[in-house]
Amino acid sequence: MENHSDKNIRNSTSMIRLPMLLAATLAGGILIGATFFGGRTRYSGDLVRNLNKFREVLTWIDNAYVDSVNTDTLVDYSLEKMMTHLDPHSVYIPKKEVAAAKAQLESGFDGIGVEFNIFNDTVFVINAIPGGPAATAGMRSGDRLIRADGTPLTGKKVDNQLIFSKLRGPGGSAVKLDIQRRGEKNLLNFNVTRGRIPSYSVSASYLIDGNTGYIKIDRFAESTYNEFRSQLASLKKQGMSRLVLDLRGNGGGFKDRATDIVDELMGGNKLIVKTDGKGTQFDDETYARKEGLFEKGAVVLLIDENSASASEIVAGALQDHDRALLVGRRTFGKGLVQTPVDLSDGSQIRITVSRYYTPSGRCIQKPYTIYDSDDRYKDGELFVADSIKFDKKQAFKTDNGRAVYGGGGIIPDIFVSVDTSYRTKYLYQLAARNVIAEYAFRYALDNRAKLSEQTFKDYLQKFTVSDAMINEVAAMAAASGIKRNEADLSRSKRYMQDQIKALVASYIWEKRSSTAGLRNELYQVLNANDPLYKKALVYFPQADQMAAKQ
Structure with missing residues (x-):
């Protein structure tokens, strides 16, 4: 995240979705400006002693170890291990990886x-x-x-x-x-x-019907707020009076992009997020300040287990102030704030300096011990709402008196279970070799003239991925060494059809150079059969009631 002086930087591994090539990330912290501590740094006696110990060991290895040793490699290794001992988000980034790490959230x-x-x-x-x-x-x-x-x-x-x-x-x-x-x-x-x-971060923006808009944000990067505000204004001009905001799979990014987006949706001088660290140097409170473009209409916010960090700032603020109805699954639970510190050799550390809290006072950081993505799957919470674990002692109230809970992610107002029925070994093999994406690309290339004769709207309503096309995918897979599996193919067929139809649409109709990177055609196809998306639309009457009380 960034707030000119505050940035939330991604620092954990990318998660690859199946089998669409859409990147989602689990993200991390806030960058606190260039003057890190300010003034003269004071060192404790313990710190001086340990610095001397580290120097002594490194000197002995360099001068006396029996074999030649690259001390740069040793130092990098020791720093990597040191940071992992702190928390899951504090990291050491070697010099050669710093540019790539920074580029992830650049425009x-x-x-x-x-x-x-x-x-x-x-x-x-x-x-x-x-x-x-x-x-x-x-x-x-x-x-x-x-x-x-x-x-x-x-x-x-x-x-x-x-x-x-x-x-x-x-x-x-x-x-x-x-x-x-x-x-x-x-x-x-x-x-x-x-x-x-x-590089764009708002990947879709379109009218679902005459008055319902849809915006999907993949991450909170440098240009995200400007992209969002532009698309929000455009949808309003087209007649939008209610909004679906999709933050599923959004692992975070710059803090001020997230808070500025909340400010566009929420009126009054309301608290958006608070940070609290050691002492007061990293403490901060961010409030809604300006008149937003969409402060009155109903908002439905889509979240899932991969919505993290800056996404949770948005979700927590909108839920605590009863500004949006949250639909989906519990968010990741990343409530720690990092600051990047550039080291003298060009490498960098990103160290946790504070926690952030939602307006009601919730710290939504989950315990460090719960970082296996399989835990929620094994516990059943991705399938049954009653399986969601939360601490009843950490109970808080929204503006209208609804109970919300801290201690590990943002729990949605409306739960929608994850669909895993289509996931098969055969489908994973197709994804690993990019077979579906390649088939869709070749199909679009070979049939561009014919497909382009119709409008996208006609394609969306009428085009069907046939059994013959699925057989062609299976034949292409077999040619690349993937044995056909009839049972798996039957289970995965509907998903494969949706993917092929969506990708073909994107290859034929998307003009990302002239639409600010939007992939509207792809998402309109995918959303048409998305259970969470479809259920969210059903609950707009409840969101309307919330909006009426603003």
Whole structure:
């Protein structure tokens, strides 16, 4: 999160969703400005003694250990272990990883501007972003990336990290790409000059019906608030009088982007979030200050077990002030605040400095011991509301007197169980090899002219992924070494159909360069059969009642 001086930075591992290639993250803390402690740092006697001990050991290893040792590696290792001993979110980031860590929440990056998919150890260009460096140079959807500056981009060793390392780089720098194109005998050569590629965090914004708007936020990055406000204004102009705000899978980000979004939805000078740390240097209270664009209409907020950190600030504030009806499952429970500290060699630590509290006083940080994502699955709380564990002693009241609880995430007002019926070993194998995504891309490429003759609205209502198409997916999978499993295929069929239809729609109709990164067509298809989304719409009368009391 960021508040010009306050940032909430992602610092835990990415979670990969099945099998759509949509990244969701579990996120962490607030960046407290450049003057970390201010003034002269005081060291305790214990700290001085331990610093001396560490220096003595490192000196002995460097001078006397029988074999040659890279002391940089030893120090990195010791710092990594030291931070893990504190809490699950305090981390040490080596110098070589700092730039990538910072880039995750920036509003853009330097690269060539392509979306790609890896299938059968080959990199396919899914989309050359219109107006981007690659498209300007002449690259197009369907091209295969064979080499970058002479480095092979094929084979079993090819992965996202290798591709990013070759395609991204400083703006103005060039990369030579060897491309294989359908219908061409020889490889095509492109010299592409890297440029700034915008990165968006509001992935969908559309009218569900004449007066119900839908906005999905993937993370709280640098540009998120401006994106959100722009889309909110646009939907209002189209007649929106009530809103579905989707924060499922949103692992957090900059604090002030989250609080500014709350401020757009909530009137009055109400508390949004409070932080409390050691002493007073990291204590802070954030209030609603301005007249928001949407302070009166009903709001339904979608959350799940992967909504974390900044998402929980939004959920906690809107729930405590009875401003929104929360639908879904209990959030992740990340209520710790980190500050990044740049070290002298260019590396960085992100250290927990405070906890944050919702307006009613809830600390929603879950116990450190509960960090296995399987725990909620095994305990049954993803399936049955009565299985949700919470501390009744940590009871608080919303503005209208409803009971809410602290001690581990935000519990929704309306529970919707997770659907795992479609998850099979066969589907996991398809996801691991990107078979569904690749099939949808090829289908869209081969049928673009025919599909483009109709409107997206007609496609949404009438297009069906046939059994023959599912058989083609299974044949493609078999060709890549995945044995067909009839029982699993039957269980996963409906999910596969939704995924294929959504991806084909995105390849044909989405124009992300001119719609600020929106993937409306994809989400309109996916949401049509999403149980949580569909149930949320049913509860708008309850949200209307809450809004009437504001």
